[in-house]
Amino acid sequence: MSVENAPVVDVDEAAIPVEKKMYYRFESNDKKEFRVSELAIQQSETLNRLVEAMGYTSEDVENKPAIAIENIDGKTLKLVFQWCEHHKGEAIPVDDGSVPKIVEIPEFDAKLMDIDNGLLFKLIWAADYLNIVQLLNVSCKKVANMAQGKTPAQLRRVYLLPSDEEDEAAKRAAQEAQDPRAREVEEEFEERKRQGGNSFF
Amino acid sequence: MVPVTPTFPVLKLPLLARENVIRRMTCLDRMSFSLCSKRSKRFLKSLRISIQEVQIQISNAITLSIPKMDEEEYKFTFDNPAECLESSFTVTGSMLHVWEDEDGDWHEGENEKSTFNIPNFSVREWVAHILDIIDSPSLSLEFHEDCDLFSVRDINQLIGNLERAELTIYEQSTPNEYLLEVLETFRPTKYLCLSENPFPNALTFRKYLRHSIDAVILRKNLKININEIYSMNCISASIHNPQISTSTLNTMLKVWTEGWTPRMKLISLHYSLRRLGENYMEEILDGLEYLKIEEERTLKEPLSDASRTFEKSYDIVRKDGQRATVYPRIYSDGDGMGMEVYITDE
Numbered sequence: 001m002s003v004e005n006a007p008v009v010d011v012d013e014a015a016i017p018v019e020k021k022m023y024y025r026f027e028s029n030d031k032k033e034f035r036v037s038e039l040a041i042q043q044s045e046t047l048n049r050l051v052e053a054m055g056y057t058s059e060d061v062e063n064k065p066a067i068a069i070e071n072i073d074g075k076t077l078k079l080v081f082q083w084c085e086h087h088k089g090e091a092i093p094v095d096d097g098s099v100p101k102i103v104e105i106p107e108f109d110a111k112l113m114d115i116d117n118g119l120l121f122k123l124i125w126a127a128d129y130l131n132i133v134q135l136l137n138v139s140c141k142k143v144a145n146m147a148q149g150k151t152p153a154q155l156r157r158v159y160l161l162p163s164d165e166e167d168e169a170a171k172r173a174a175q176e177a178q179d180p181r182a183r184e185v186e187e188e189f190e191e192r193k194r195q196g197g198n199s200f201f
Numbered sequence: 202m203v204p205v206t207p208t209f210p211v212l213k214l215p216l217l218a219r220e221n222v223i224r225r226m227t228c229l230d231r232m233s234f235s236l237c238s239k240r241s242k243r244f245l246k247s248l249r250i251s252i253q254e255v256q257i258q259i260s261n262a263i264t265l266s267i268p269k270m271d272e273e274e275y276k277f278t279f280d281n282p283a284e285c286l287e288s289s290f291t292v293t294g295s296m297l298h299v300w301e302d303e304d305g306d307w308h309e310g311e312n313e314k315s316t317f318n319i320p321n322f323s324v325r326e327w328v329a330h331i332l333d334i335i336d337s338p339s340l341s342l343e344f345h346e347d348c349d350l351f352s353v354r355d356i357n358q359l360i361g362n363l364e365r366a367e368l369t370i371y372e373q374s375t376p377n378e379y380l381l382e383v384l385e386t387f388r389p390t391k392y393l394c395l396s397e398n399p400f401p402n403a404l405t406f407r408k409y410l411r412h413s414i415d416a417v418i419l420r421k422n423l424k425i426n427i428n429e430i431y432s433m434n435c436i437s438a439s440i441h442n443p444q445i446s447t448s449t450l451n452t453m454l455k456v457w458t459e460g461w462t463p464r465m466k467l468i469s470l471h472y473s474l475r476r477l478g479e480n481y482m483e484e485i486l487d488g489l490e491y492l493k494i495e496e497e498r499t500l501k502e503p504l505s506d507a508s509r510t511f512e513k514s515y516d517i518v519r520k521d522g523q524r525a526t527v528y529p530r531i532y533s534d535g536d537g538m539g540m541e542v543y544i545t546d547e
Contacts, residue, residue, distance in 0.1 A: 103225055117207075117208065117209045120209070121209065121210070121213075121214070124214055124215075124218045125214070125215065125218070127218075128214075128215045128217055128218045129215075136217070136218060136221055137221065137225070139218075140218055140221035140222045140224075140225050141225040143209055143211060143214075143222045143225075144222050144223070144224075144225035144226040144230070145225075146209055147226050147230040147233065147234065148227070148230060149229075149230075149315070150230065150233055151233060151315075151317070152233050152234075152236040152237045152317070152319070155230075155233050155234060155237055156237050156238070157208070158207070158208060158209065159208070159209060159210070159211040159212070159234075159237075160208050160209070160210045160211070160212070161211070161212065161237045161238060161240075161241055162238065162240070163237075163238055164238050164239050164240075167238060167239070167240050
């Protein structure tokens, strides 16, 4: 797909100082291309480091191929970049991890995440992979809200949590699946020993 | 309208995101999550969500108070705990969001309450479960009226091997033998607050006070004389009913300047101004070398990060050069007064 035909994410150009107006091109794993402002990219620690390491000039951006993001599809990446453009310039929250911080979902984010759970799942994976802290916080908050007022039994159904019995059964099945190979290795080892080899390797 | 898939495979999320989801849940929902399976409990426990302190309140019921969870406070109560301590039948537990308003009144969030009924969960299992999933360095035990509904042995078993660092005994009509057993079984190291004096005589009381406890609060029902104060081995003491005249207090300060109780950093004695008379400061400081400090200053409180501001105070110095600040703090009721002695390194 050419750059001209790429689905460009809406950008509030007035909010970006003229001298810093720099865009990068990214390509999803299904060959959809996006132009994203430098300020928006700063929300993603992963992408920010990547473009810094590449040291692209404006000409490079136009002349070189778009930066490929191989494990995120276009539909998900569009949401990610829309979120980054909307929140560009905002401080990235720091969480020391000990005491849970209260996270509110802003109206824009709520609308952006008014999607089916399959796409929300992909969005969280993308936010985690691209290390976009606040997008991860709000999307996880949306998933956390699904637990509101649920009993443990209801929660097991919503989050597809296996019961103790199911966990036990899965563990036994995994052990049984592993055993034939373990037996083979053991037999091979014994056979080599009989043949007089000192080492298995 | 976007069709919404009713399920979400939370365990298939990357680890950081999975943790993030659990951290964003309310305290009530986290409790539900911890009860889904052994695996979900283990996962929640691995997050080490830290709570400053868990309070176990014993009265005619047992309540676990979890302050500063989600920056709020939650209370966990049980139905019919007395029967459930005796056996292991299922007990229903309710977790409730409570908060204090600006006027100091407590409220309960009616819509923020979850009731859990887990098969074969007795009070003991509940307490063990809650203490297991939260990472709290300190356990505070509070005994209220009717606490003797539960035997001390049962309460001890309920808590398990946790360090019992803080103990409060509130005003009550419980027999002294029971309270003495509580004091012996749950001997605190950090904090002791007594509203009753169950000790059979002054000697046993003094013997108990000689134990090393960081902070001791002795409320109005306990008449404290100078011998009890000399017995105390704490860093901070607050005495609400001192049987100590201003001249005895003067003697106490003189004894301090000779080197008494190097461990103590703050002692606060509560008086009524009406009883003290007009020239109480002159009597308290009589014969002591002191420096009157007119300007306002701030000193750090021992055992906390808090500071206190003094308007007009008096500095005295111990033989080894250690300074103490004597400050008469007049309370807002106009009659109450706390004679505070701060020993600071500043």
